[in-house]
Amino acid sequence: MPKAKLKEHKINRRWCKGCGICAHFCPKNVLEIDKDEKAVAARPEDCIACRLCELRCPDLAIEIITE
Amino acid sequence: MAIKDYIRERFFPQMWCPGCGHGIILNGLIKAVEELGLNKNDIVMVSGIGCSARISGYLDFHTMHTLHGRALAFATGIKMSRPELNVLVPMGDGDALAIGGNHFIHAARRNIDMTAIVMNNRVYGMTGGQYSPLSGYGTLATTAPYTNIDHPFDVVDLAVAVGATFVARSTTYHIRQLTDLIKKAITHKGFSVVEILSQCPTYYGRKNKEGNAYEMMELMKQTTTPVGSEAKKQNHDLIETGVFVETDKPEYCTEYDKIIERAKKDN
């Protein structure tokens, strides 16, 4: 099965509480917590769409949209 | 269906603290239900009282938020009346095993077909960080300022001893395993227990210097090992995860149907 390719990180800034779980466990170091304490995809080109960030987000605030 | 189809969106952002493990369990549970393709209308969720118990309010199932420790007892009445429904009972560690310990062991003993999910953060989160029966010897809590001298018990060992027919453990770090075990537990016919080690960064983490949410999750990764692994033999302190018991035993509702048949015949 060919790996899904990332289209976008859909981050719900209203729901995100900036806990940093997504960024810390991202295997490719794609995500960061910005100055407003919200998750952002700083290096989306490195994303392998493994979805670990989406699965582990306690606030259901991040969604990986693939092509 | 998308995640949003399973939740009551108007209550989001949810009330848990940033990084609270209970949110990860919510996430994994939705995924499990989605992957099993269950109809929302066929799911009843009964919870007790605690931070953990608030999970029921966020889910668009038939939901009942009951009393501290009593969720399994309420759920028993529901399941006996409507055996065709999937009954899920998420509970905090205090909820399930301190005040609700008696209901826990007896629901397991009866082998009534429900899924008990113990959201174990080793603390009373909702009331502000007092020790729970699972905090463990030597830990700190707002009511154990000089260290806790209460010994914990092992939820898995207990569940096995009292006759649960599906017993498993995972952690919020092991999100894929967590989801997979919840799926197995829901599918299992009989009383299933899934203990999920969860983090309360606000109280347990802070008091016991385990750091923030992801640092606590890192610790879960380091202190656990798959059940039956070589590592466990080397280091006895490791906590095993995975499926511990999966057996068949007559299920309570099915057995009661036979009672009705017998009673009608005798009459």
Add this chain to the structure above:
Amino acid sequence: MNEKIIKFVQGNEACVEAAIYAGLGFFAGYPITPSTEIAELLSVRLPQTGGKFLQMEDEIASICAIIGASLTGNKVMTATSGPGFSLMQEALGYAVMAEIPCVIVNVQRGGPSTGNPTHVSQGDINQARWGTHGDHSIIVLTASNHQDVFSITVDAFNMAEMYRTPVILLFDEVVAHLREGLTIPEKGALDIVDRLKTSVKRGVDFHPYLPREDGRLPMSDFGGIHRYNVTGLFHDMWGFPSSDPKVVHGLLRHLVDKIENNVYDISRYKEYFLEDARTIFVSYGSSARSALHVVKNRRARGERIGLLELQTLWPFPAGIVREKCSEAQCIIVVEMNMGQVLQQVKTAVDNPDKVFLANRIDGELITPTDIRNIMRLIQGRGV
């Protein structure tokens, strides 16, 4: 089979037969004297009707299980005595708050604590009213003989449905264990109130806590076509928690008013020779049997004496007591406690100084002789 069935039974069995007559579908309990026969008999009778009987791990689990079962559409009951009734109080409040119909039988024994398990008492009147915490109203019914136990039990199920509330049946050990005749009414002879179910169709927004114009709250079987939330927290019309002062105020008022505003409809009582009575006994349960005995004896001798037998204890029928006792010169409350109904009667009547207590608190049934002796003292005639 529509014929009358006459049986020679204990009061506990009369309660069981009535519960089945009223449509009981689910019972959960934990054995305790002097209520145990109810559980034993239902373990036989319920499955015969397709209903379910559960022996739970304790009384807390029992009441929680029946609340769950009621939500799904069943008529439900549990039965216990003092210690078990004490354990049930938190969940009783849950049923009040979430407005879940259920019937709780408390066959009273002597208390406090384990007390006097096999002996008679009527000490739980105030506990039944105020046992669970917080402001609330509750319906509490009782009876003095088996035919009345039957009809009041049917009433209890009806009121539970009518007002969406727990109803407590407060019996006592003498009525529960005494054997006497019982005629089981034909099917249809007594009215049965069934669960009021919503007419809201599948897919249309259902508000589980939005009362109809007549104040009644239709239900949707939990686990059925409508998904909603049930909680013991103050909640809005969808059943979701709310601490909005307006919501809190409105719900508490509703919980109290739905019962207190219907006190006349809820009141059940029997009167004996009250028309011209100057001395009136106010009594209930097995105490009322002895009081009635005295009344009949004295009437035969031409004394103007009567009995007001209460079957509804809560909401206390103060208006009825006041009206029935308005001409009385002496009101004697006969009960087996330290004066729990006495206090209510004193508050209800115009002149509390003419209200006296005839009681017994030693675990023995108050007898006609006991009552006569106390009357002599009240009248200043000595023993």
